Amino acid sequence: MRAAIVVFPGINRERDMAIALELSTGHKPRMVWHKETSLDGVDLVVLPGGFSYGDYLRCGAMAAHSPVMAAIKAHAERGGYVLGVCNGFQIITEAGLLPGALLRNASLRFLSMDCMLRVERADTAFTGHYAQGEVFRAPMAHGDGNYTASPEDLDRLEGEGLVAFRYAEADGALTSAANRNGSARNIAGIFSPNLRVLGLMPHPEDLVDPLMGGTDGKKLFDGLAAALAA
Amino acid sequence: MKAIVTVMLKNGVLDPQGKAIGHALATLGFAGVGEVRVGKRIELELAETDPAAARTAAESMARSLLANLVIESFSVEIV
Numbered sequence: 174m175r176a177a178i179v180v181f182p183g184i185n186r187e188r189d190m191a192i193a194l195e196l197s198t199g200h201k202p203r204m205v206w207h208k209e210t211s212l213d214g215v216d217l218v219v220l221p222g223g224f225s226y227g228d229y230l231r232c233g234a235m236a237a238h239s240p241v242m243a244a245i246k247a248h249a250e251r252g253g254y255v256l257g258v259c260n261g262f263q264i265i266t267e268a269g270l271l272p273g274a275l276l277r278n279a280s281l282r283f284l285s286m287d288c289m290l291r292v293e294r295a296d297t298a299f300t301g302h303y304a305q306g307e308v309f310r311a312p313m314a315h316g317d318g319n320y321t322a323s324p325e326d327l328d329r330l331e332g333e334g335l336v337a338f339r340y341a342e343a344d345g346a347l348t349s350a351a352n353r354n355g356s357a358r359n360i361a362g363i364f365s366p367n368l369r370v371l372g373l374m375p376h377p378e379d380l381v382d383p384l385m386g387g388t389d390g391k392k393l394f395d396g397l398a399a400a401l402a403a
Numbered sequence: 404m405k406a407i408v409t410v411m412l413k414n415g416v417l418d419p420q421g422k423a424i425g426h427a428l429a430t431l432g433f434a435g436v437g438e439v440r441v442g443k444r445i446e447l448e449l450a451e452t453d454p455a456a457a458r459t460a461a462e463s464m465a466r467s468l469l470a471n472l473v474i475e476s477f478s479v480e481i482v
């Protein structure tokens with residue numbers, strides 16, 4: 174699998190992402206500066222977390238119009254894989270690659286803590302090494318992670334099985350206490366209709382080594398590496 | 404010519420900042436404050452001299468960047 178990580182000014186999680194990808198794939202991902210316009214030969218494009226352009230105007234709004242985005246959209250239209258984490262999720266919703274938007278956390282607090290995620294389907298390249306309904310731990314660190322979309326879009330996401338992860342209790346129960354940022358229907362991550370674009374707020378890349386305190390997130394990258402091994 | 408673009412969260416979209424400000428005002432003793440909504444005001448200095456064309460341009464800018472129409476609505480004033 175050839176992976177690329179897009180580097181926007183102001184992001185800060187690209188090296189965590191590189192560590193996670195290299196651990197699972199055995200290859201260093203290519204770092205792509207936001208002014209580059211070609212993603213030729215890349216299987217997976219990752220938009221990492223951080224604060225692109227200082228979160229000016231809206232989180233992800235500026236990055237969504239940067240030069241590399243045309244190449245990312247073309248890559249997605251070709252059926253390429255895209256992973257957006259945290260600010261990366263905000264950027265791909267702003268760019269229209271996934272529906273909805275991320276509002277300020279309902280509590281108005283910046284949330285820097287672990288959350289539990291329930292895997293809604295395991296038959297995708299991103300979730301193939303998890304089991305459906307499995308709950309795993311993931312760190313989160315965001316001020317604007319409150320997922321929202323129109324009721325029609327939410328119904329469509331659920332009806333078409335495009336919800337990837339939900340905030341849950343350790344036993345899988347969907348409670349408002351587990352949904353710290355106030356996201357609609359406990360949604361933490363969503364897929365595109367072809368299941369090749371995934372956006373999520375929490376950071377599976379930050380739990381991929383026992384030294385980090387756990388390996389709950391490693392299955393996402395191992396699954397990707399296996400699915401895209403060809 | 405100047406265009407003033409006001410961007411607000413859509414009606415029905417939870418505005419936690421507005422809520423917090425409302426609570427703070429009540430704490431300060433300001434009575435009778437109902438719902439509080441927070442938005443953005445963006446002032447654009449435009450080279451355009453025709454008001455109608457300036458409005459069209461500002462609306463186009465609002466739709467492509469200044470507002471996220473999933474969660475926000477906007478209005479344009481030409482001054």
